[in-house]
Amino acid sequence: MQPQQQLVAEPQVRAIEWRGDSLRLIDQRLLPGEESYVDCSDAAEVAEAIHVMAVRGASAVGIAAAYGIALAARRLGEAEDWSKALEADFTLLAATRPATMHLSWALRMMRERLQRLLPGADVPAELARAAVSIHESDLEANRTMGKLGMQLIRRHHKTRQRLLTHCNAGALASGGYGTALGVVRAAHDAGLVEQVYVDETRPWLQGARLTAWELAREGIPAVLNVDAAAGHLMKTMDITWVIVGAERIAANGDVIARIGTYALSILAMHHGLRFMVVAPSSAIDPALEVGDDAQLDEGDSDDVLIVGNRRLDAGVPAFNPAFDVTPADLIDAIVTERGIVERPDARKLADLVSHRHLH
The missing domain is CATH 1.20.120.420 (translation initiation factor eif-2b, domain 1)
Known part of the structure; x- marks a missing residue:
């Protein structure tokens, strides 16, 4: 059959x-x-x-x-x-x-x-x-999110911008266009991207291995940086937006995403950058009241450090959480295919998901 x-x-x-x-x-x-x-x-x-x-x-x-x-x-x-x-x-x-x-x-x-x-x-x-x-x-939702996120950038900036992203939220991680990288793609097509800074994303290096590969294939100007350099780059390179994906979004707007996202949100606030989360509305979990109530994947204790395909073991126990929680009050906008929620909170997210759709 x-x-x-x-x-x-x-x-x-x-x-x-x-x-x-x-x-x-x-x-x-x-x-x-x-x-x-x-x-x-x-x-x-x-x-x-x-x-x-x-x-x-x-x-x-x-x-x-x-x-x-x-x-x-x-x-x-x-x-x-x-x-x-x-x-x-x-x-x-x-x-x-x-x-x-x-x-x-x-x-x-x-x-x-x-x-x-x-x-x-x-x-x-x-x-x-x-x-x-x-x-x-x-795929359709990704393209919609890309357009909405690009329009949000253009609302604040009319010229080419420097953006920073974390982990991989591109075509590899989706139906074929991307969430966070979908916004980057749409912004690049609209002439709004001067440079993309790509966090390598420890310990699995999704940024170094996947995001950098995607951007290179698309001809989007990108620079790979170690995660620890993000604050220095924000201070010295005139970056205006941090754009990331999400694994899960709590009812109050807290975001569960790849480890390191929370630290970026704090750095972004200190340096005056806007912080955008891009995810399909299916990532919103109305049953999860706040992000800290989630059971986070703590990762594999054997993953001490990944360099290429090699694991380096320092001989001491490793703590490598896979995800962290970024509080809603550190997020400027959550972009979904249903629309943009700026300064997210429980009421705004409830309004966003009040009508049931496929996406």
Whole structure:
């Protein structure tokens, strides 16, 4: 049984490619040195790709998981009780990154599509279409966020600006355009970017290995810097914006993002820079009252320091938290596909998500 394949708009960086009977993922562990791919034919292989971080980034993980469910249905072909038959696959995929809002959101969308299907429906084909729809909507949302974020920059600055970003929130981490890097791309296309400073992002170096690679491919002027240099750069290089992504956003506007984001927000406030968070509305968790209530991923204690593909061990215990919490009062704007929330708080975010949409 061959699900109907729909086309996703062509991105500059193709990190996720649905092939109807398989899912092709660019192996982010090998970038920038090698552009290699992982082919997945079932949910277990997609779960493994997420677990080993061959695919990473909140939106990309959610999209991959949706395709994982489509692949699981395709392998089954038919079942008397589809919900029961696919429950183990839903559970397996949900366990790969339980703190990632977009993963739980994407799997919830797939469950809801499954429950709405009429008797006699071609379930594998319908779930494949649902996964493609999630992918397409993410790409569309990214482009909308890019435009909104660019307009926000242009509202304050009419000339080329120097921007700083952290971790990777680009095409590799999304459906194909990016959240924070989507804004950078749109701003560059609008003639508003003089230079992008890229935090290397310890300990996994996503900025050095992924963001720098994306910007180089796009021809966007970029300089890679060690994380510890961010304050010095803000002081000396006339940077005007810090633009970052988010893993999760609490109901009050606190942002859970890659470790180091909180420190950047404090530095930005001290130096008079504006601080922009760019994330799909699916990252907003109304059930999480404040960011400090979240259970943060503390990372892998073995990841003392990553240099290239080598781990350096200093011989002492390591503390490498994966995420931190940036308080809402340090954030100038949260940009989503639904709109911009400036000086975010609980009331403004509640208004933003008051009407339910796919994105």
